[in-house]
Amino acid sequence: MTGDTELRDRQAMMKAALQAYVDRANAGDADGLVALFAPDAVIEDPIGSPLKTGADIPAWFADTVAFGTRITPVAPLRGSHANEALLVFDVEFTPPGGEPMRIRSADACTFNDAGLITRLRAFWGPGDIEPA
């Protein structure tokens, strides 16, 4: 564990970033979403799917916005006693040519010292998606 003040500051920084993630997604701000990630970030959404890195990440968030994604947190943000925090949410979106869908999801994120996300791992399985 790190010192108490450093630990508390880190928690606040991580939770502010996850709140910005929600706000920017719901505002359709793809560039703002990408700006929350470190250059070497890795996205695994869902856990068990191929990793997204580099140019995959702006493309991923361009799709997020194009699909009309809306995120609704369903529990307060969880921190940790290290550099990880958790956003628990439902997400609704409409894939191209498809019907509106809802996923019960949670993003487990790891942060660097600058408060940027270095890793995002999304908990949702085949039983956690349904028509919206």
Place this chain on the structure above:
Amino acid sequence: MTGDTELRDRQAMMKAALQAYVDRANAGDADGLVALFAPDAVIEDPIGSPLKTGADIPAWFADTVAFGTRITPVAPLRGSHANEALLVFDVEFTPPGGEPMRIRSADACTFNDAGLITRLRAFWGPGDIEPA
């Protein structure tokens, strides 16, 4: 990703184990809790604290029961497209000689092929605990 049927079976197995974890905790069944874990399991609760293994684990759940722990899930269980699943909950307990406390927590668990937990990592930070 694994095959669809295998993936769905695994999700059901993981979610049944996490529901048993809640039920056994709330029933004060320490042995039943330990039985959900593989012999080589590692518990990191909270993330960033020293790892618990081997004989630490029965001792941990003996304390869990002794502290009158009650777990309330606050969102449906989340699976994944692999061998990980997530339980999001509030937990209330009373440490020895202390006042009742509530933690907003989430247990990210990894499972082996037998459906036993091999790793439990708990998301909660210093800002996620309060008097109950």
